[in-house]
Amino acid sequence: MFSPIRSTKVYEQVIEQVKNMIIDGTLKKGDKLPSERELVEHLEVSRTSIREALRALQIIGLVECRQGEGNFIKQSFENNLFExxxxxxxxxxxxxxxxxxxxxxxxxxxxxxxxxxxxxxxxxxxxxxxxxxxxxxxxxxxxxxxxxxxxxxxxxxxxxxxxxxxxxxxxxxxxxxxxxxxxxxxxxxxxxxxxxxxxxxxxxxxxxxxxxxxxxxxxxxxxxxxxxxxx
Amino acid sequence: MFSPIRSTKVYEQVIEQVKNMIIDGTLKKGDKLPSERELVEHLEVSRTSIREALRALQIIGLVECRQGEGNFIKQSFENNLFExxxxxxxxxxxxxxxxxxxxxxxxxxxxxxxxxxxxxxxxxxxxxxxxxxxxxxxxxxxxxxxxxxxxxxxxxxxxxxxxxxxxxxxxxxxxxxxxxxxxxxxxxxxxxxxxxxxxxxxxxxxxxxxxxxxxxxxxxxxxxxxxxxxx
CATH class of the missing domain: 1.20.120.530 (GntR ligand-binding domain-like)
Structure with a gap:
């Protein structure tokens, strides 16, 4: 029932939302992202899709995960894990x-x-x-x-x-x-x-x-x- | 037992491996990546970590998922989903x-x-x-x-x-x-x-x-x- 295409679209939507929150100024440098649970509730998508999107944002170097604190928009973008x-x-x-x-x-x-x-x-x-x-x-x-x-x-x-x-x-x-x-x-x-x-x-x-x-x-x-x- | 840091390191390792396979020429444009199951076996990590890494590579625009066929290194990198x-x-x-x-x-x-x-x-x-x-x-x-x-x-x-x-x-x-x-x-x-x-x-x-x-x-x-x- 769940085709890969559909799943792809879900995480793309999550990324797109974060992108738009940055463009419209809702999210700024150093800001804490909503928790995984809040994102699941707001966006009405699976926890897996949320985690995939967050991982991708970490890999891109835009978001950092601080243990026990949550996910934050990075203050500095000097070191990109992946080029x-x-x-x-x-x-x-x-x-x-x-x-x-x-x-x-x-x-x-x-x-x-x-x-x-x-x-x-x-x-x-x-x-x-x-x-x-x-x-x-x-x-x-x-x-x-x-x-x-x-x-x-x-x-x-x-x-x-x-x-x-x-x-x-x-x-x-x-x-x-x-x-x-x-x-x-x-x-x-x-x-x-x-x-x-x-x-x-x-x-x-x-x-x-x-x-x-x-x-x-x-x-x-x-x-x-x-x-x-x-x- | 599984701290977020450890989990982060696992997907980073997967990405690093793909990166190294590109650098040493094992993976080329258009090449098919090993299946999720093969990656799980080779790299001895969880399927979740593999999927996270693959999603991130798709979002970066390096890998494309073709339905029913698997994951491929993209032929062209003109359109990057995320900038x-x-x-x-x-x-x-x-x-x-x-x-x-x-x-x-x-x-x-x-x-x-x-x-x-x-x-x-x-x-x-x-x-x-x-x-x-x-x-x-x-x-x-x-x-x-x-x-x-x-x-x-x-x-x-x-x-x-x-x-x-x-x-x-x-x-x-x-x-x-x-x-x-x-x-x-x-x-x-x-x-x-x-x-x-x-x-x-x-x-x-x-x-x-x-x-x-x-x-x-x-x-x-x-x-x-x-x-x-x-x-």
């Missing part, structure tokens, strides 16, 4: 050049915006990263600092959408940085070249110079691209 | 200017890329859209053509990530276009101005001229931005 964009990219067997193209599109202009909006706190947080890039003997540590450096610039743009998009492709950027650095660092002296490129980006941000910031970012990404094209 | 980025943006109560900023970042450079890669089929599909923008009396129809026009350019870039990102913020772009056009069309003669701007973008794509395409796109978005800034 649909990254996974779909891998499934498409897409070309790594697309990641470079995306990085150039987003990061060059983002650097220009960040130069106007970066805070002194953000600038300060970049200094230890530059030091690691220059002085650390551990490539693993340098890869992490490299990624942190670029994500700090994204946050400095104060554009939530840009930050969210880069977070949504975080695994792709991560493996791209690792691959690019491995190819670049076949020439050992390139550690210093990369460290200097990052420092130049930092200095142009510190000067609040959008044009210099975007040029420094373009130079850095074009350099990486050149090595990615080899092999 | 996490759009929802999170609404929750953040973010500034609509961020949408304009994102559009400028992505679409100006995407137009430049599209000018080099657009096919004659894609160009042909833009002609009826330009006609609607110029001649239709229905603003609803024109809004749809406006959005289709911009998404055709994204697809013409042949960069899967750019298309996916614009799809992920589709509701935001949609309401942005509606709002911007409403403000612009307070001056009725602006229908022709907007139609001409779209035609100019089309002509520069047709010429394969990246510089002209990005300039035409910038002019168009700056014009919209000017009206969005009013009031």
């Amino acid at each position: 649909p964009l990254s996974i779909m990219f891998m499934l498409q067997k897409s070309d790594p050049n697309e990641i470079m193209e995306l990085r150039k599109i987003i990061e060059i202009e983002t650097a220009a915006i960040a130069a106007k909006r970066v805070t002194s706190g953000e600038l300060d947080s970049m200094i230890p990263l530059i030091n690691i890039l220059k002085n650390s003997k551990s490539e693993e540590e340098r890869v992490k600092a490299d990624k942190d450096f670029h994500y700090t610039i994204a946050r400095a743009s104060k554009n939530f959408l840009i930050v969210s998009i880069l977070n949504a492709v975080s695994s792709l950027i991560d493996s791209f940085i690792k691959d690019a650095r491995r190819k670049i660092l076949v020439d050992k002296e390139n550690v210093d070249v990369l460290a200097k490129q990052h420092k130049d980006i930092y200095l142009s941000l510190k000067d609040g110079d959008s044009k210099k910031a975007s040029e420094a970012m373009r130079k850095h990404l074009d350099f990486a691209n050149e090595y990615m094209m080899k092999d | 996490p980025l759009s929802i999170m943006f609404m929750l953040q109560k973010s500034d609509p200017n961020e949408i304009m900023e994102l559009r400028k970042i992505i679409e100006i450079e995407t137009a430049a890329i599209a000018a080099k890669r657009v096919t004659s089929g894609e160009l042909d599909s833009m002609i009826p859209l330009i006609n609607i923008l110029k001649n239709s009396k229905s603003e609803e129809e024109r809004v749809k053509a406006d959005k289709d026009f911009h998404y055709t350019i994204a697809r013409a870039s042949k960069n899967f990530l750019i298309v996916s990102i614009l799809n992920a913020v589709s509701s935001l772009i949609d309401s942005f276009i509606k709002d911007a056009r409403r403000k612009i069309l307070v001056d009725k003669e602006n229908v022709d101005v907007l139609a001409k701007q779209h035609k100019d973008i089309y002509l520069s794509l047709k010429d394969g001229d990246s510089k002209k395409a990005s300039e035409a796109m910038r002019k168009h978005l700056d014009f919209a931005n000017e009206y969005m800034m009013k009031d």
